[in-house]
Amino acid sequence: METLRIGGVDCRSLADEFGTPLYVYDEAKIMKQADDAVLNFSSDKFDTEVVYASKAFSSVALFKLLAAQGIGFDVVSGGELYCAMKAGVGMDKVYFHGNNKSDQEIEMALDAGIGYFVIDNVMECNRLVGLAEKRKRSTKVLLRINPGISAHTHEYIMTSKPDSKFGIYIENKEHIYNVIDTLKESPYIRLAGFHSHIGSQIIDAESFEKALGTMIEFLAEMKRSKGLDNLELSIGGGFGIKYVAEDDPVPLGQMCANLVRYAEEALKKSGVTISKLITEPGRAMVGEAGYTIYTIGDMKKSGDKNYIFVDGGMSDNIRHALYDAEYTCVLPEKFSKEPQISYCIAGKNCESGDILIADIMLPEAETGDLLTIYSTGAYGYSMASNYNRLGRPAVVFARDGKARLIIKRETYEDQYRLEV
Numbered sequence: 001m002e003t004l005r006i007g008g009v010d011c012r013s014l015a016d017e018f019g020t021p022l023y024v025y026d027e028a029k030i031m032k033q034a035d036d037a038v039l040n041f042s043s044d045k046f047d048t049e050v051v052y053a054s055k056a057f058s059s060v061a062l063f064k065l066l067a068a069q070g071i072g073f074d075v076v077s078g079g080e081l082y083c084a085m086k087a088g089v090g091m092d093k094v095y096f097h098g099n100n101k102s103d104q105e106i107e108m109a110l111d112a113g114i115g116y117f118v119i120d121n122v123m124e125c126n127r128l129v130g131l132a133e134k135r136k137r138s139t140k141v142l143l144r145i146n147p148g149i150s151a152h153t154h155e156y157i158m159t160s161k162p163d164s165k166f167g168i169y170i171e172n173k174e175h176i177y178n179v180i181d182t183l184k185e186s187p188y189i190r191l192a193g194f195h196s197h198i199g200s201q202i203i204d205a206e207s208f209e210k211a212l213g214t215m216i217e218f219l220a221e222m223k224r225s226k227g228l229d230n231l232e233l234s235i236g237g238g239f240g241i242k243y244v245a246e247d248d249p250v251p252l253g254q255m256c257a258n259l260v261r262y263a264e265e266a267l268k269k270s271g272v273t274i275s276k277l278i279t280e281p282g283r284a285m286v287g288e289a290g291y292t293i294y295t296i297g298d299m300k301k302s303g304d305k306n307y308i309f310v311d312g313g314m315s316d317n318i319r320h321a322l323y324d325a326e327y328t329c330v331l332p333e334k335f336s337k338e339p340q341i342s343y344c345i346a347g348k349n350c351e352s353g354d355i356l357i358a359d360i361m362l363p364e365a366e367t368g369d370l371l372t373i374y375s376t377g378a379y380g381y382s383m384a385s386n387y388n389r390l391g392r393p394a395v396v397f398a399r400d401g402k403a404r405l406i407i408k409r410e411t412y413e414d415q416y417r418l419e420v
């Protein structure tokens with residue numbers, strides 16, 4: 001029977017062995033993305049580094065896999081840093097991002113000896129300088145600049161408007177110089193370079209090129225005004241992936257190659273040099289490699305809608321409820337049957353917005369059928385919740401016809417462990 005296999009394992013075997021809802025990653029797809037990024041993001045003019053934005057999905061097994069490919073890690077909290085420490089990844093390749101890092105998180109990262117802090121604002125810079133002095137720990141810093149480029153994506157995941165909460169706006173020279181001057185005085189902290197990130201799920205290459213061009217002009221200005229040269233530049237992440245048939249993103253490897261070439265040319269024109277170019281893909285590394293398998297429970301017609309209810313919902317994938325994100329799915333055991341009925345795929349959470357796919361044509365579905373949603377590998381598990389006390393699903397890696405559990409299903413007991 002024709003069926004959907006993930007990493008060579010068919011969905012029914014996965015469901016029988018691990019239960020549903022279940023997140024399954026095709027491990028080979030993750031490795032391919034990692035390889036493509038590392039191979040193509042390279043230059044003979046400067047060093048390069050691919051850093052995985054772990055907010056997309058963090059797990060010890062994944063971190064080990066990526067670290068083995070030479071990839072670094074962007075973490076935004078003590079929790080993500082802890083995961084990197086548990087995975088035993090090289091701390092020199094860890095970049096600590098995020099606004100409003102707590103003193104405790106900063107101290108934890110200093111003690112762990114991470115490679116870089118990506119500073120968000122002047123107050124954070126002052127706190128970091130103080131804490132590094134107190135603990136006599138050295139570290140490098142990138143300063144996050146908001147280049148003010150508006151890319152076409154959902155407002156909630158746009159990060160580069162002039163009033164964005166992230167980074168220091170490129171025109172705000174007072175704050176930028178304040179950070180540069182403070183770090184010049186610090187015996188423990190060195191300004192290694194600058195960082196920018198313009199948003200997420202961005203399909204068009206032009207927005208990235210615009211941001212890169214703007215940041216290189218900014219570097220030229222820093223050279224003129226502050227005598228800074230040969231610094232590191234991170235261009236962030238945000239590369240879009242394919243969710244539905246209409247999406248046509250530039251493949252990650254090609255995007256990486258284009259950006260390096262673009263940077264080389266823009267640097268030549270502007271007369272500045274950089275020592276390293278960094279990129280931080282999250283979604284593009286794991287998104288399309290991930291699938292969620294559900295079991296269909298009850299079904300009903302309500303008004304004009306044919307509802308299929310699945311055994312998970314917004315608690316394991318909030319992206320449709322939050323961003324109107326679109327997905328596609330199949331009934332893996334009816335793979336070759338003609339789609340003939342329009343369904344709305346809803347979850348079991350207590351909320352009208354608990355919809356996973358608003359409208360999709362599928363073959364006639366029955367209770368007990370499996371339903372597999374594609375491209376759930378990024379910001380699915382990492383944004384999952386215990387809403388309605390649903391346990392988070394298990395996560396499995398599948399490869400060469402074999403599946404292995406990497407995160408267990410959350411039990412009722414797991415949820416009540418913290419109750420006092």
Ligand code: LLP
Nearest residue numbers: 053197200201237238239280281282283379
């Ligand atoms: N670097 C920085 C500084 C970021 O803020 C982000 C994402 C990334 C890299 C990685 O972006 P990616 O390559 O994954 O697009 N929850 C939203 C996405 C929020 C992204 C936040 N920052 C979603 O589900 O679409």
